[in-house]
Amino acid sequence: MDFKFLQELIVPAQTKIVMIIMDGLGGLPLEPGGKTELETAHTPNLDALAARSALGLTLPVGPGITPGSGPGHLGIFGYDPIQYEIGRGALEALGVDFELGPDDVAARGNFCSVDAAGVLTDRRAGRIPTDMNKELAKLLRTINIDGVEFFVETVKEHRFAFVMRGYGLADALTETDPQKTGVLPLPVCALKPDSEKAARLVNQFVEQARRLLAAYTPKHPANMILLRGFAKFPTVPTYPELFGLCAAAIAVNGMYRGVARLVGMNVLKVDGDTIADEFTTLEKNWNDFDFFYLHVKKTDTAGEAGDFSLKVRVIEEVDALMPRLTALKPDVVIVSGDHSSPALLKSHSWHPVPTLLYSKYVRADGIAEFGERACARGSLGVLPAKDVMPIALANAQRIAKFGA
Amino acid sequence: MDFKFLQELIVPAQTKIVMIIMDGLGGLPLEPGGKTELETAHTPNLDALAARSALGLTLPVGPGITPGSGPGHLGIFGYDPIQYEIGRGALEALGVDFELGPDDVAARGNFCSVDAAGVLTDRRAGRIPTDMNKELAKLLRTINIDGVEFFVETVKEHRFAFVMRGYGLADALTETDPQKTGVLPLPVCALKPDSEKAARLVNQFVEQARRLLAAYTPKHPANMILLRGFAKFPTVPTYPELFGLCAAAIAVNGMYRGVARLVGMNVLKVDGDTIADEFTTLEKNWNDFDFFYLHVKKTDTAGEAGDFSLKVRVIEEVDALMPRLTALKPDVVIVSGDHSSPALLKSHSWHPVPTLLYSKYVRADGIAEFGERACARGSLGVLPAKDVMPIALANAQRIAKFGA
Numbered sequence: 001m002d003f004k005f006l007q008e009l010i011v012p013a014q015t016k017i018v019m020i021i022m023d024g025l026g027g028l029p030l031e032p033g034g035k036t037e038l039e040t041a042h043t044p045n046l047d048a049l050a051a052r053s054a055l056g057l058t059l060p061v062g063p064g065i066t067p068g069s070g071p072g073h074l075g076i077f078g079y080d081p082i083q084y085e086i087g088r089g090a091l092e093a094l095g096v097d098f099e100l101g102p103d104d105v106a107a108r109g110n111f112c113s114v115d116a117a118g119v120l121t122d123r124r125a126g127r128i129p130t131d132m133n134k135e136l137a138k139l140l141r142t143i144n145i146d147g148v149e150f151f152v153e154t155v156k157e158h159r160f161a162f163v164m165r166g167y168g169l170a171d172a173l174t175e176t177d178p179q180k181t182g183v184l185p186l187p188v189c190a191l192k193p194d195s196e197k198a199a200r201l202v203n204q205f206v207e208q209a210r211r212l213l214a215a216y217t218p219k220h221p222a223n224m225i226l227l228r229g230f231a232k233f234p235t236v237p238t239y240p241e242l243f244g245l246c247a248a249a250i251a252v253n254g255m256y257r258g259v260a261r262l263v264g265m266n267v268l269k270v271d272g273d274t275i276a277d278e279f280t281t282l283e284k285n286w287n288d289f290d291f292f293y294l295h296v297k298k299t300d301t302a303g304e305a306g307d308f309s310l311k312v313r314v315i316e317e318v319d320a321l322m323p324r325l326t327a328l329k330p331d332v333v334i335v336s337g338d339h340s341s342p343a344l345l346k347s348h349s350w351h352p353v354p355t356l357l358y359s360k361y362v363r364a365d366g367i368a369e370f371g372e373r374a375c376a377r378g379s380l381g382v383l384p385a386k387d388v389m390p391i392a393l394a395n396a397q398r399i400a401k402f403g404a
Numbered sequence: 405m406d407f408k409f410l411q412e413l414i415v416p417a418q419t420k421i422v423m424i425i426m427d428g429l430g431g432l433p434l435e436p437g438g439k440t441e442l443e444t445a446h447t448p449n450l451d452a453l454a455a456r457s458a459l460g461l462t463l464p465v466g467p468g469i470t471p472g473s474g475p476g477h478l479g480i481f482g483y484d485p486i487q488y489e490i491g492r493g494a495l496e497a498l499g500v501d502f503e504l505g506p507d508d509v510a511a512r513g514n515f516c517s518v519d520a521a522g523v524l525t526d527r528r529a530g531r532i533p534t535d536m537n538k539e540l541a542k543l544l545r546t547i548n549i550d551g552v553e554f555f556v557e558t559v560k561e562h563r564f565a566f567v568m569r570g571y572g573l574a575d576a577l578t579e580t581d582p583q584k585t586g587v588l589p590l591p592v593c594a595l596k597p598d599s600e601k602a603a604r605l606v607n608q609f610v611e612q613a614r615r616l617l618a619a620y621t622p623k624h625p626a627n628m629i630l631l632r633g634f635a636k637f638p639t640v641p642t643y644p645e646l647f648g649l650c651a652a653a654i655a656v657n658g659m660y661r662g663v664a665r666l667v668g669m670n671v672l673k674v675d676g677d678t679i680a681d682e683f684t685t686l687e688k689n690w691n692d693f694d695f696f697y698l699h700v701k702k703t704d705t706a707g708e709a710g711d712f713s714l715k716v717r718v719i720e721e722v723d724a725l726m727p728r729l730t731a732l733k734p735d736v737v738i739v740s741g742d743h744s745s746p747a748l749l750k751s752h753s754w755h756p757v758p759t760l761l762y763s764k765y766v767r768a769d770g771i772a773e774f775g776e777r778a779c780a781r782g783s784l785g786v787l788p789a790k791d792v793m794p795i796a797l798a799n800a801q802r803i804a805k806f807g808a
Contacts, residue, residue: 062794064799065405067807081806352767373783377781382783382787
């Protein structure tokens with residue numbers, strides 16, 4: 001079902017959809033026969049909502065594929081993450097909450113060390129302190145070539161996001177990082193004719209950066225830079241144009257705010273950084289949007305840290321906040337994740353993600369439990385994550401009949 | 405999800421995957437409300453493995469489609485059987501364990517009977533005994549035209565596999581079999597210019613065969629041949645190049661050995677022809693491969709014969725051998741079939757195939773039963789058979805994260 005088909009059926013409505021994404025929600029039992037994090041958590045509110053919902057398991061990218069956060073979010077947002085790939089450079093810029101424009105070319109940057117002959121001796125410049133990175137980034141931001149703007153945004157230690165903003169820049173560029181020491185950094189080459197301008201500018205920037213870093217005092221090991229993963233922000237049809245939704249994003253971390261911005265959501269300011277603060281933001285902005293995406297980061301952080309019981313507690317924290325959501329009387333509620341992050345694996349994983357879809361018009365499964373095995377018995381079955389949004393829109397009475 | 409996408413995410417690992425294929429595994433109850441063959445079988449070992457596995461039902465080709473053995477195997481091996489079609493001629497050659505090369509053109513052959521005017525009187529030459537077929541095949545193997553080799557391999561009764569090996573041969577050829585008697589056999593015509601050489605050679609071969617058969621004594625009804633289903637072996641991306649797997653096949657019958665060879669598996673020698681002998685082969689070769697395909701033929705033979713209780717017994721025989729597999733401590737185990745063959749239907753069928761996927765990292769459904777209805781409740785859902793391999797590879801930790 002392509003977007004054009006769906007788009008033509010979209011009709012306006014006064015309904016509101018809320019999508020709660022617990023990052024890395026899906027889990028695994030620690031012992032064979034045991035319970036997952038979500039199954040272990042005491043979640044009376046989610047269980048009660050589950051009883052009135054359709055349940056299922058979503059595949060963010062495809063069977064067996066472990067998604068990064070970018071593809072995982074694009075999937076649950078309704079997009080095919082293979083078709084709309086977010087390049088590594090663009091992800092790095094999103095991660096520092098940089099507002100990438102459609103013509104910007106972004107890259108991942110490293111401060112590195114070279115010897116007197118320019119030969120690479122340390123690809124990470126001894127992992128310089130973040131503060132030193134910030135100081136050097138400020139220095140590099142002074143570079144301006146032919147009216148093109150360059151942004152250098154500290155990530156941490158030796159890492160930074162690089163963004164080039166100007167007219168006629170394309171991202172089909174080779175990388176300067178040779179991925180090993182004992183050799184010279186590589187020049188950037190254009191892989192397509194339309195990237196020649198960008199290639200020339202990057203090479204000039206790197207040369208100026210080299211001179212500035214070498215001359216800068218006090219003495220520091222970061223006397224050169226490496227750039228890789230050049231990428232523009234992909235162009236995706238946005239929520240307003242695709243779904244007719246005036247959408248808002250409530251997320252604390254830059255990466256998620258960036259992906260939400262990519263799909264045309266209004267990224268709201270959250271006062272504070274707790275999950276409760278995010279729910280407060282939801283309440284405050286309730287009247288102004290049709291769709292809310294609310295992102296909970298700590299489930300994933302706990303999963304990646306291998307902290308089963310912390311992940312359980314974060315899920316319970318979200319559960320305890322659910323009455324504040326239901327009090328708003330949303331028409332459609334989706335509770336899901338962008339991927340699984342089982343504490344057992346201490347990483348993202350390929351396992352399908354437990355998903356709940358509530359509305360007054362959903363054909364409820366009557367399963368009063370929100371968990372992986374409960375969702376496996378649900379009527380949504382195992383479905384591509386991108387199919388959730390059309391079902392949510394239908395339940396929000398925002399899709400007209402097809403054919404007579 | 406295309407192969408290129410998957411291929412780029414493949415990473416090496418030390419894990420081992422075993423795929424047990426019980427041919428025609430899926431079944432039907434003999435009476436409404438009854439149990440299938442698999443549900444009837446006493447399978448304590450498979451049931452125990454099921455409890456620690458994810459269960460589902462696989463569609464080898466698509467909904468409602470009854471697969472032949474070739475497409476059924478390609479599906480569970482991870483390929484789209486509609487995209488990678490194995491021609492009938494190639495299948496006939498595989499069936500007699502003929503090692504088809506990439507440039508060989510194969511066809512299905514019949515010995516037939518013609519009258520003095522060359523008009524077809526019996527398309528099967530009265531189903532001559534297999535021994536006579538063997539004698540005549542030997543005779544036809546003496547034909548050599550322009551350095552091109554011809555192979556004539558007895559199948560049974562009037563049927564043989566025909567293979568032509570030489571440079572510059574293509575398979576876009578019409579058939580010589582008019583599919584009715586009372587007419588002359590047809591000449592072979594090239595359907596594309598690049599098949600003209602092959603067409604000329606086949607016509608010369610048929611003419612020489614006619615003369616040799618007419619002159620051969622003692623008297624016999626098989627005085628002519630018919631050829632149909634000209635086909636080269638399709639080129640498919642192989643297990644090593646696609647999945648990074650060093651794969652081995654354990655199968656007694658030619659057809660299955662051939663399809664395994666097609667996808668780049670090493671076809672192992674099995675001493676003996678029992679299922680236990682196949683498990684012995686698995687044990688002996690355990691250290692040398694990453695992936696093992698073990699094929700059990702008799703489930704299908706029993707199904708096609710309409711012998712419900714024999715099919716039950718064969719499944720029980722496999723179940724009794726399962727401890728020998730688990731003793732090897734495989735990382736991932738798939739137990740499935742290439743299609744269904746219900747004894748009730750005495751044939752292959754379109755019914756989805758019960759499938760079990762075990763690994764330490766699988767999200768087990770906790771359903772301690774391996775059967776059609778149990779698998780219908782499993783978390784893999786109803787899935788294309790080709791999706792099983794990516795999930796198995798993920799569980800074997802052989803797929804890297806997609807995106808950041």
